[in-house]
Amino acid sequence: MEMKSPPSCPKTVTVRRNPHRKARPTPSTNIVLNPTPSTNLHEISSFPIDEILSMQIPQNPQNNSSSSSSSENLKVYLRVRPLISAKIGDQAFKSRTKNVWPQNPLKKNAVKEKSAKSNRGGDCITINEPHSITLLPPLALQVSKRIKSEVYQGFSYVFSANSSQDEVYEKMVSPLVEDFLKGKSGMLAALGPSGTGKTHTIFGSPREPGMVPIALQRIFKRTTKSCSESSSRSFYLSIFEIYSERGKGERMLDLLLDRAELCMQQSTIKGLQEVIISDAAQAESLIARAMLKRATAVTNANSQSSRSQCIINVRCVAKDLDKEDDVLVNDAVLTIVDLAGAEREKRTGNQGARLLESNFINNTSMVFGLCLRSLLEHQKNPKKQLQKHFQNSLLTRYLRDFLEGKKRMTLILTVKSGEEDFLDTSYLLRQASPYMKIKFENVEGSSNLVYNKRQVQSLSRIEQPKRMKFSGFEACSIEEGKSTGEKNQHAVEDGKLDIKNRVSVDFNPVDLAKRERNYQITQKFAKAVWNVLKQYNEKLKVAESEVQSLRKNLSDEKIRNFELEQELKDLKSCCNCFEGSSVEATFAKVDTSLECVINTEAFESSETAETNVEVDSLNYEASECNSTPKTYDSTPRKDQDAPSQIKADVHSPSLMTSEHNVISEQCESPSTEHQDVLNQINVDVHSLSLVTSDCNTISEQHDSPSREHQDVFSQEYQVAFFNLEVVNTSCLSVENFNDRDCQNGSESNTATGQCINQTSEIISLNNEDLNASNYWAIKSNPPNADTADYVASSSQLLSTASTDTRSSVLLFPSESVQAEESPNSSPSSIKVLSTHDCDISYVPKRKPNLDASRKPLNMEKPKRRLLPASSILLRDISALGVEDETEKPKGSRNGKKVAVNEGKRTQGSISLLRLLKNNLNI
Numbered sequence: 001m002e003m004k005s006p007p008s009c010p011k012t013v014t015v016r017r018n019p020h021r022k023a024r025p026t027p028s029t030n031i032v033l034n035p036t037p038s039t040n041l042h043e044i045s046s047f048p049i050d051e052i053l054s055m056q057i058p059q060n061p062q063n064n065s066s067s068s069s070s071s072e073n074l075k076v077y078l079r080v081r082p083l084i085s086a087k088i089g090d091q092a093f094k095s096r097t098k099n100v101w102p103q104n105p106l107k108k109n110a111v112k113e114k115s116a117k118s119n120r121g122g123d124c125i126t127i128n129e130p131h132s133i134t135l136l137p138p139l140a141l142q143v144s145k146r147i148k149s150e151v152y153q154g155f156s157y158v159f160s161a162n163s164s165q166d167e168v169y170e171k172m173v174s175p176l177v178e179d180f181l182k183g184k185s186g187m188l189a190a191l192g193p194s195g196t197g198k199t200h201t202i203f204g205s206p207r208e209p210g211m212v213p214i215a216l217q218r219i220f221k222r223t224t225k226s227c228s229e230s231s232s233r234s235f236y237l238s239i240f241e242i243y244s245e246r247g248k249g250e251r252m253l254d255l256l257l258d259r260a261e262l263c264m265q266q267s268t269i270k271g272l273q274e275v276i277i278s279d280a281a282q283a284e285s286l287i288a289r290a291m292l293k294r295a296t297a298v299t300n301a302n303s304q305s306s307r308s309q310c311i312i313n314v315r316c317v318a319k320d321l322d323k324e325d326d327v328l329v330n331d332a333v334l335t336i337v338d339l340a341g342a343e344r345e346k347r348t349g350n351q352g353a354r355l356l357e358s359n360f361i362n363n364t365s366m367v368f369g370l371c372l373r374s375l376l377e378h379q380k381n382p383k384k385q386l387q388k389h390f391q392n393s394l395l396t397r398y399l400r401d402f403l404e405g406k407k408r409m410t411l412i413l414t415v416k417s418g419e420e421d422f423l424d425t426s427y428l429l430r431q432a433s434p435y436m437k438i439k440f441e442n443v444e445g446s447s448n449l450v451y452n453k454r455q456v457q458s459l460s461r462i463e464q465p466k467r468m469k470f471s472g473f474e475a476c477s478i479e480e481g482k483s484t485g486e487k488n489q490h491a492v493e494d495g496k497l498d499i500k501n502r503v504s505v506d507f508n509p510v511d512l513a514k515r516e517r518n519y520q521i522t523q524k525f526a527k528a529v530w531n532v533l534k535q536y537n538e539k540l541k542v543a544e545s546e547v548q549s550l551r552k553n554l555s556d557e558k559i560r561n562f563e564l565e566q567e568l569k570d571l572k573s574c575c576n577c578f579e580g581s582s583v584e585a586t587f588a589k590v591d592t593s594l595e596c597v598i599n600t601e602a603f604e605s606s607e608t609a610e611t612n613v614e615v616d617s618l619n620y621e622a623s624e625c626n627s628t629p630k631t632y633d634s635t636p637r638k639d640q641d642a643p644s645q646i647k648a649d650v651h652s653p654s655l656m657t658s659e660h661n662v663i664s665e666q667c668e669s670p671s672t673e674h675q676d677v678l679n680q681i682n683v684d685v686h687s688l689s690l691v692t693s694d695c696n697t698i699s700e701q702h703d704s705p706s707r708e709h710q711d712v713f714s715q716e717y718q719v720a721f722f723n724l725e726v727v728n729t730s731c732l733s734v735e736n737f738n739d740r741d742c743q744n745g746s747e748s749n750t751a752t753g754q755c756i757n758q759t760s761e762i763i764s765l766n767n768e769d770l771n772a773s774n775y776w777a778i779k780s781n782p783p784n785a786d787t788a789d790y791v792a793s794s795s796q797l798l799s800t801a802s803t804d805t806r807s808s809v810l811l812f813p814s815e816s817v818q819a820e821e822s823p824n825s826s827p828s829s830i831k832v833l834s835t836h837d838c839d840i841s842y843v844p845k846r847k848p849n850l851d852a853s854r855k856p857l858n859m860e861k862p863k864r865r866l867l868p869a870s871s872i873l874l875r876d877i878s879a880l881g882v883e884d885e886t887e888k889p890k891g892s893r894n895g896k897k898v899a900v901n902e903g904k905r906t907q908g909s910i911s912l913l914r915l916l917k918n919n920l921n922i
């Protein structure tokens with residue numbers, strides 16, 4: 001929308017009450033009429049969804065340690081038992097055969113032959129590197145069964161036949177012991193065929209102590225160095241075996257308590273005696289005595305073959321809380337299991353009860369292997385349920401947490417490298433090689449034994465927000481949490497798991513990492529959404545301010561448009577205004593002429609009297625015709641405001657100022673055609689005394705909409721001073737012109753009456769002081785009784801003043817009033833106060849010089865006829881019975897200015913002179 005400048009108007013006519021309004025600058029937004037996108041706002045960045053989803057959750061160092069432990073695969077070590085010479089083997093065989101069941105002579109010979117062959121043959125195991133071996137089948141098998149060599153790798157370490165016990169301990173058991181001393185529970189299990197050195201590795205011999213003695217020595221060696229640790233910890237030793245005698249079921253026997261029968265409830269063993277151990281020697285002694293109580297037997301594979309599963313527990317108990325490090329040391333158990341070696345009947349040649357024992361041993365080994373397999377499959381495919389094979393054996397039930405991957409476990413496979421051991425070795429390695437892929441998701445490793453209190457609190461806090469709404473992914477996590485919670489509940493019922501175990505059950509590292517990542521993503525997402533919403537909110541506020549400013553501009557433009565339309569109307573009516581102004585100018589000229597006539601006549605009529613009137617100047621300031629847009633008409637205006645100001649300055653020894661300001665306002669209906677007329681007449685009269693009389697008359701006319709034409713409300717005060725006789729005599733004639741249709745002019749009349757009163761007072765004072773005779777001729781048009789009262793009161797004042805001064809005042813009602821109101825009212829309104837010394841000042845009615853051709857609409861409305869005062873006077877005089885032969889009202893016709901010919905007197909003046917002469921007896 002483009003703003004158009006208003007049309008140029010004449011300066012003398014156009015009054016711009018509402019000047020140009022410039023477009024308001026919109027606050028801080030550079031808003032224009034055609035709104036464009038604001039440039040001061042930065043563009044809202046796109047939502048960083050990719051950034052959020054691609055973020056990486058930094059891992060907690062503690063979690064890293066735990067994850068390292070949790071991601072630790074099952075450590076599987078391989079130890080190859082050295083080959084024993086035939087001699088030694090024979091001696092051993094001879095010595096062992098004493099303790100075994102009676103052997104079948106045929107089988108006995110067969111075993112001897114095979115052992116002799118194995119001793120003669122080479123090794124079937126070739127250690128490629130510390131982590132892999134190659135299993136070579138015997139030639140017979142290669143030929144007959146086309147069995148090829150097998151490579152097994154992935155072992156944590158492969159101990160050769162030359163490896164010492166210490167080397168095995170350092171590389172395999174020492175980490176467990178260290179963790180144990182740090183509070184981490186762990187298990188070491190020896191698994192392998194019979195006679196491959198499991199018992200030798202675990203317990204050893206006096207000359208070659210096994211892992212348990214070395215561990216005890218290392219444990220107490222460490223504790224004795226630090227008095228604080230020894231004083232704060234205590235170690236308990238318990239040894240029991242699971243034995244199946246003659247296939248009658250499994251039994252749990254306490255080896256430290258003379259093979260006392262034990263029972264298992266859930267995962268705990270009731271009645272198990274724990275012997276506190278204070279040093280390594282004591283522990284070794286206890287272990288030695290326990291080994292003597294263990295069930296062993298002589299088999300063809302081993303002269304002293306273990307017939308039971310032996311479990312040794314070394315438990316560390318923290319005495320008090322280390323307050324300095326704020327570390328809570330809990331119980332840690334180092335579990336070492338010496339399994340009974342699997343036996344093949346062909347090799348062992350067992351029969352009877354021993355064969356039943358072999359079944360039990362093989363079954364236990366098989367369950368153990370099944371548990372590990374199930375754990376491995378479960379870890380590969382979490383949807384696959386973890387088979388509860390552990391329920392099939394006391395051993396696996398006891399080692400449930402380990403076999404379910406909740407606790408760290410280490411396996412050592414023992415094998416023999418003889419050719420006759422190829423099948424057993426191959427079977428073991430085939431079964432155990434997948435175990436190396438088993439991962440222990442064991443948070444217990446980091447938090448089970450030694451963990452921070454704050455960590456427990458943080459984990460508890462993570463568990464709390466169950467009221468939060470989770471997505472589908474987290475809902476699955478919750479379901480998993482519930483399942484783990486149920487499991488944990490069982491553990492609580494068992495009374496075995498402590499708080500660290502419960503924590504490990506509820507929060508595995510994978511779930512925690514996922515939850516942490518989801519939480520971080522959700523938090524980032526919420527922050528990003530919040531930032532975007534804030535940006536949009538700011539942009540919305542700016543847009544609202546723009547809309548408001550645009551609305552304001554629109555309203556301003558509407559107003560301006562309306563004003564321009566009004567000005568256009570004013571301009572259209574301006575032409576008519578010029579015509580009206582000419583009419584008003586004519587009025588003014590007529591008045592001026594009349595004034596001159598009056599004054600001239602006054603001079604002439606007061607020939608005998610000493611009249612001294614000095615009129616320095618009569619300034620008639622031109623009437624101005626200003627078209628003011630004060631009134632808003634929908635119809636073209638025909639008459640314009642015609643404020644006229646007439647100033648008459650009359651210099652005299654004294655200054656008398658009479659100022660009459662008449663302000664009239666008309667609130668016109670759309671049908672109004674005439675506007676306000678403001679006439680102000682300032683008369684400055686130099687008189688004897690300084691008298692100032694201000695009369696302000698305000699009249700308002702409220703025209704009914706039905707009236708089509710309005711009369712011009714005008715007030716004119718014409719003042720003429722006549723100084724009569726000797727002393728100054730002031731004769732003030734005030735003529736108030738009111739239209740005949742002015743029905744609501746009470747205020748103006750009232751004000752006029754007040755003005756008259758004031759003037760009367762002034763005159764009365766002058767009369768009293770100066771003893772002068774004043775002749776007042778006040779022609780007014782009282783439309784109501786109020787004005788009449790004022791006139792009457794004024795007449796009274798004047799009458800009192802005129803008693804001494806022989807003055808007469810004539811009050812003339814307007815002709816129209818006389819005509820419309822009542823014909824009888826005119827005599828009543830005409831009061832001859834005095835007939836003595838009458839000096840008449842008359843003001844003829846003015847009649848606008850309206851040309852019918854130029855204003856046809858005004859033809860219907862009553863014209864303002866300005867009749868000469870002489871005609872009115874003659875009419876009044878005729879009412880008084882004064883004869884005037886030649887009198888004929890000679891008013892202005894058709895608005896023509898009455899020419900004032902000083903040399904020729906009008907009929908009115910002649911009649912007036914006659915009347916004055918008669919009254920004054922001149």
Ligand SMILES: Nc1ncnc2c1ncn2[C@@H]1O[C@H](COP(=O)(O)OP(=O)(O)OP(=O)(O)O)[C@@H](O)[C@H]1O
Pocket residue numbers: 080081082161192193194195196197198199200201302304305306307339340341342414
């Ligand atoms: N690494 C080794 N060095 C020297 N001798 C060993 C080694 N391993 C085993 N032996 C000897 O082999 C024989 C059998 O060992 P061991 O009893 O430990 O086998 P095992 O696996 O426990 O058999 P079983 O399962 O029947 O109990 C023992 O006499 C033992 O001394």
